[in-house]
Amino acid sequence: MKQREIKKMIETLSFVRTSGSEEEERLVRYFEKELNALPVKTRIVPFSVPGYRTRAASLSVEGEEIPCRPIWGFGTGLAEGELYYLRRADSCVKRACRERIVLIDGPLRASLYDFLAEAGALAVIASCGDASAEGSAIDQRARAFTLKGKKKLPCAMIHVKDTVRLVHRAACRVSLRVEYDSFIATSHNLIAELPGESEERIDICAHYDSTFLSRGSYDNLSGALALLYLAEHFASRPHYRSLRLIFCGSEEVGLCGSLQYCASDELKGAVLNINLDMLGSLMGAVEAISCADERMEKYLSSFLKHRRIPASVRLGIRSSDSTSFTYFGVPAVSFARYAPEHIVRIHTPRDLPEQVGPAQLLQDMRLVAAFTEKAAAVDFPVPFVLCDKVKKESQDHMKRCRMPPFADE
Numbered sequence: 001m002k003q004r005e006i007k008k009m010i011e012t013l014s015f016v017r018t019s020g021s022e023e024e025e026r027l028v029r030y031f032e033k034e035l036n037a038l039p040v041k042t043r044i045v046p047f048s049v050p051g052y053r054t055r056a057a058s059l060s061v062e063g064e065e066i067p068c069r070p071i072w073g074f075g076t077g078l079a080e081g082e083l084y085y086l087r088r089a090d091s092c093v094k095r096a097c098r099e100r101i102v103l104i105d106g107p108l109r110a111s112l113y114d115f116l117a118e119a120g121a122l123a124v125i126a127s128c129g130d131a132s133a134e135g136s137a138i139d140q141r142a143r144a145f146t147l148k149g150k151k152k153l154p155c156a157m158i159h160v161k162d163t164v165r166l167v168h169r170a171a172c173r174v175s176l177r178v179e180y181d182s183f184i185a186t187s188h189n190l191i192a193e194l195p196g197e198s199e200e201r202i203d204i205c206a207h208y209d210s211t212f213l214s215r216g217s218y219d220n221l222s223g224a225l226a227l228l229y230l231a232e233h234f235a236s237r238p239h240y241r242s243l244r245l246i247f248c249g250s251e252e253v254g255l256c257g258s259l260q261y262c263a264s265d266e267l268k269g270a271v272l273n274i275n276l277d278m279l280g281s282l283m284g285a286v287e288a289i290s291c292a293d294e295r296m297e298k299y300l301s302s303f304l305k306h307r308r309i310p311a312s313v314r315l316g317i318r319s320s321d322s323t324s325f326t327y328f329g330v331p332a333v334s335f336a337r338y339a340p341e342h343i344v345r346i347h348t349p350r351d352l353p354e355q356v357g358p359a360q361l362l363q364d365m366r367l368v369a370a371f372t373e374k375a376a377a378v379d380f381p382v383p384f385v386l387c388d389k390v391k392k393e394s395q396d397h398m399k400r401c402r403m404p405p406f407a408d409e
Ligand SMILES: [Zn+2]
Pocket: 207, 219, 220, 251, 277, 278, 320
């Protein structure tokens, strides 16, 4: 893969591709075709994800219409009442939320939803965006956690610039209508096998879906292209451990693709996961995370130092597909190149082709290939072990986000 080809792929494949959408499938079919041309054998594993279609969404505040989107997966219908700005989910203001439409200045997380449902709120208005940035596009979100039997309140999202305006007004009455249809959509994992001499297998994954507002060049077309690079690299190179590449769908809505994979029999034989999420950013440095144990953390440090790559290395988990593997007992290593947030913010319209440097991405691809070569070799110096810290963090993450392993509906 040449820099020129990388540049072209970043330009042509950066399009919005949300979970279960036609565009998401279009991208996975592209990767399938490219792999088959190498030739590398592939299979596509479809899985169900929640699908939604908005019928109506309106927020009127004393005669003024404020643009909003429903947060899918919660309640529907009309809510009318007094607006209450919840500054913090503190027990001393729980009663103030009762019978009111509650405005929050950030996203709606599981614990905050519980607080509001228990408080007896009528509806919730969450906020997205950046008050100091250009534009006021509203993100489309869906519930990515289980309700644990809590009441379904109508929930909507507005831009934070409108949130600030509403707080300026002090007390006001609002009317919120949210109507949408739910159905079952299909997302896909694409799996490619690169057999080695051993039955032991390294599963390397990257998600290829994006969020609603983002063309996802950096998060995570970059990582998916790195998988393609690895396919090319290893297709003609002998390696001891078997390698499997997994292009995961629907990561952005709750690690759905990797969870589907890890909860199935497919995981059998995997000794290590390598996760690639956000590589090749023009700005910023590498972060390598040992989601395994301290020995792997030390190994990563010396490996990167030896290659003279400035990087931060830590032990722990990351909110990405590697956590599905560690949750299911497979140690992982996760690679990213973190661009400073004030330069490129993921999940926004600013995640664009120009944020990814083709030369930088090629360097990251080579780095990941070099690490994979080491890990796939018979004499890799460190055992693949999941330590208690990472195990616990993975369980806590899944519990906190109430992801599918904790589904109770
Ligand atoms: Zn990502």
